[in-house]
Amino acid sequence: MFTCVGAAFAIGANNYNVGSAARMGPGYFPLIIGTLLTVLGLVVVASAFTMKTADGDPVGKIAxxxxxxxxxxxxxxxxxxxxxxxxxxxxxxxxxxxxxxxxxxxxxxxxxxxxxxxxxxxxxxxxxxxxxxxxxxxxxxxxxxxxxx
Structure with missing residues (x-):
C-alpha cells in the first residue's frame, strides 16, 4: 500500500512544476514525500521476504x-x-x-x-x-x- 500510494503521489507531482531544492515548486513536496513513501514500502516488502522467525518456523496459516x-x-x-x-x-x-x-x-x-x-x-x-x-x-x-x- 505504501509503495502504490507513494508512487501515485510521485507520478501525480510531475503534473506540477517541481522546481529545485533552492526554489521549490508546487510539485516538489508531493514528489519528495511520494518518493520516500515508495522507498519505505519497498523496504517493508523486502524485509517481509527476508525476515526469519525466532525459532525458524515458517509463518502460520491464514486466520x-x-x-x-x-x-x-x-x-x-x-x-x-x-x-x-x-x-x-x-x-x-x-x-x-x-x-x-x-x-x-x-x-x-x-x-x-x-x-x-x-x-x-x-x-x-x-x-x-x-x-x-x-x-x-x-x-x-x-x-x-x-x-x-
Missing part, C-alpha cells in the same frame, strides 16, 4: 475466521450507514451502524461476549456522536429513517 469477520464488519458498517437504495434498504444511521460494526467485529475474537460488545459499542457510539455530530458539526444521518422521521 480466515477473524479476517472474514473484520472485513464483513466494515462492509456491514458501510451498507448500514449509507443504505442500498436500489434494493430498498434505507440508511440505518450512525448509531445502528456502529453497534453492528462492533458486535460483528467482536465475533472475530476467541472469546465473544455480547455484554462486553454492547458496552464497547455504546462507548464508541457516544464518543462518535459527540465527536462528529456535536464537536465537528458534520451533517449525516444519526438514526434510521423510521426513527428520525
Amino acid at each position: 480466515w475466521k477473524p479476517l472474514g469477520f473484520i472485513i464483513g464488519a466494515n462492509l456491514l458498517f458501510g451498507v448500514l450507514l449509507a443504505g442500498l437504495h436500489n434494493i430498498g434498504l434505507p440508511a440505518m444511521g450512525l448509531i445502528v451502524a456502529i453497534y453492528a460494526l462492533v458486535v460483528v467485529a467482536c465475533m472475530a475474537g476467541a472469546n465473544f461476549s455480547m455484554k462486553l460488545s454492547l458496552i464497547l459499542a455504546t462507548v464508541l457510539a457516544v464518543g462518535s456522536y459527540l465527536t462528529f455530530i456535536v464537536g465537528l458539526k458534520l451533517q449525516f444521518q444519526v438514526w434510521p429513517t423510521f426513527i428520525s422521521g
Whole structure:
C-alpha cells in the first residue's frame, strides 16, 4: 500500500512544476514525500521476504475466521450507514451502524461476549456522536429513517 500510494503521489507531482531544492515548486513536496513513501514500502516488502522467525518456523496459516469477520464488519458498517437504495434498504444511521460494526467485529475474537460488545459499542457510539455530530458539526444521518422521521 505504501509503495502504490507513494508512487501515485510521485507520478501525480510531475503534473506540477517541481522546481529545485533552492526554489521549490508546487510539485516538489508531493514528489519528495511520494518518493520516500515508495522507498519505505519497498523496504517493508523486502524485509517481509527476508525476515526469519525466532525459532525458524515458517509463518502460520491464514486466520480466515477473524479476517472474514473484520472485513464483513466494515462492509456491514458501510451498507448500514449509507443504505442500498436500489434494493430498498434505507440508511440505518450512525448509531445502528456502529453497534453492528462492533458486535460483528467482536465475533472475530476467541472469546465473544455480547455484554462486553454492547458496552464497547455504546462507548464508541457516544464518543462518535459527540465527536462528529456535536464537536465537528458534520451533517449525516444519526438514526434510521423510521426513527428520525
